[in-house]
Amino acid sequence: MPRFPKPAEGSWTEHYPHLGTGPVSYEDSVDPEFYEIERKAVFQRAWLNVGRVEQLPRKGSYFTKEMKVVNTSIIVVRTRDGEVKAYHNICRHRGNKLVWNDMPLEETSGVCRQFTCKYHAWRYDLDGNLTFVQQEGEFFDLDKSRYGLVPVHCEVWEGFIFVNFAKGDPEQSLRDFLGPMITDLEGYPFDKMTSRFHYRSEVKANWKLYMDAFQEFYHAPVLHANQSPTAYSKAAAEAGFEAPHYRIEGPHRLVSTSGIRAWEMADEMRKPIEDICQSGLFGPWDKPDLGEMPKGLNPAKCEPWGLDSFQLFPNFVILFWGQGWYLTYHYWPTSVNTHLFEGTVYFPQPRTPRERIAQELAAVSFKEYGLQDANTLEATQSMVESRVLDDFVLCDQEVLIRHLHNETAAWVEDYRSKTAGV
Template identity: 25%
Template sequence: MMDTKSPLEKILSPAERRRSIAVDHQRRSVRLIRDGETDRSDGPMTNDPAVYVDADWARVERKAIFTEMPLLAGFGVDIPEAGDKLLFEATGVPILVVRAGDGRVNAFLNMCTHRAAKLVTECTRSKKMTCRFHAWTFDLEGMLTGMPAKESFAGIAKADRGLIRVPVVEWAGMIFVKPRPGDDEIDIEAFLADFAPEVAQLEFERMRLVKATRLEIDANWKYALDTYGEAYHFNSLHPSSIGSTHYTDRMCYDDFNPHHRIAYPYKHVGAYIGRSESEWPDEPFNAVHLLFPNVILNVWQIDAGPAYSIYRLFPGETPDKAFALTATYRPDTADPDVDDQPWIDLHDYIEEVVTTEDYSVSADGQRNLAHAPADFRVVYGSNEIAIQNFHRRLAAYIDAERAR
């Protein structure tokens, strides 16, 4: 088989690759700040508010996006040992992910095949799973191994009552599922395409969880997600937080259709204008990644070391409700003498900002859209290229689903 890796990918380690991208973002940021510019599209784009408020749109979206696309269920480091488990119920489908004895991950509907009771309620490490209703027991491959009073089930073969599989794949430290019954393979590298090496270099297999929370959002999931895709609002919405540390309306945008990566330049980068690159200090890798359709992977550098902030946004019961599953991880290679508190503080700080500023303004906008006239259209400026591309690509998936 032909080796399709570029020479750059063959030579550079993940750390070296991140460093190379950080240098590229640094150069581009200096030019954009110098020129008073940002990466942008050819012009503004309008969009029908139905994408945020319409129940039929939301119904089709659940099928096309939140049933048939690979979704990030968790990370391999969350279930490192055989018998470890995680529950993924964000789409409404109860999914159980387990680490098998040979190191693979399996995913099943979290449903006992006796009378559909919830099988696993607590994610303790064990090599068998016993239903609390009637004590039917299953192994890590989903096979039924224990059936009390089996004489009452004459003619029912245990081999036919295994757990119902769900498509799952573990790749580059990430666990993806399609939240529906099935045993089809997920070709995650085909889905990620050119974005695959950009994600792999983040080394998610070398981190550990510090804190996780769930945030309720009184807005459509896309309205909240849009807030991660532009710097136009930094000064006005975040004057004492990100607006005080980063340039407003300046960003480096890297497109990996349908995914993307954004670098928002810090204000100190402006001091490099007019200076030789040899005099520039090394800038750490900082970037916001959209893992289409609903995941923000934010890589920061804090004084204690790198930090990974993960935001997974999901639709709620109605188009005007959503929630975010947020998590902060630290590298497992960070100085073990540094406790978790700096990463906990970062998690709490970001949560305060997004809930009181981003998600708050999203809720206001969502309520207003419900009362907008029929001919009203939202508009995304050319400086909001990431949002434009996200909505175009999402609409293409919705159109394809409707055409079936």
């Protein structure tokens, strides 16, 4: 799709006529039958981010990921050759989960030379080959070369590890799936952002409804009023805050907006903790020198630039902050009306205790924002399920919400057409 500047008159939505302007149904967020098809049509066909290479710092490093939306658990490992591979976390002997610690349903990580099943001690090397069978002579014509771990398609882009659960070859390579809007982010210093804060929460809402909350800023001056200076929130609400740039390309979306230099605000508009920690909503005040930024950032050329939120279909968000850090969001469905939300905040390694405290304040601030959004979305889910209303009106700022639900429906319809009669 072309890049459109915000016109002096008109709207963003008019540039994407296939999305329409009428009310939008949220039946896709409450219908159990749709959810079951969505799992196969979307999550077993799209590329899904499961982590970063920093989680695999050396040969033999591994982590597991519970993937309830596709009814499996996977092992992601760095092999002896340094390659990143992924396998279904299942032993070929009797189907036991291969890698787990005290609690079989919890994720784990570590370093090993091989994977050994807890049940009968079958062993597999880091490339997934079956290397040892306890009492091998008791089996009938066992060819170990046929019983390696079941692989999962795995590719890495800019340090982000993606998997794809297609039974055959994926319909697109990872790079083709990402497209130019995302690959234009290449060159961002992700590898320098190794100060990491992670949190997760079980949310009683459909995954798409929570993604919707981060695709517009129409709600920010209202829902998050207590997180910003009262005078600022009131002024923003009255003025009608709107992001200056939206973009849709293929299945992915972008919203970009200007920012606030907190230290330039009047003293009464700042919180005391922000002055003490030299940090706040937009992160630490001291911006690190990260070099030249990639061409894909700040497409509206905002000054000051606040953030770019890239929504990668289906369930992954990379959010870049103008102050020199980024965060990611994941929304992992666990049922039609529940999902696991994960937020991870990335900064450069702090050089002083003050820098560490500034990072922690920013990380805690965004945890609070996430809790506020989750609380609201649980209320939304409960009432959408009442089906008192069949559809809901959206404003121009909510064009990305239209796109997410439209794109999901398109993937489902494509899956139905390809599997009809199969």
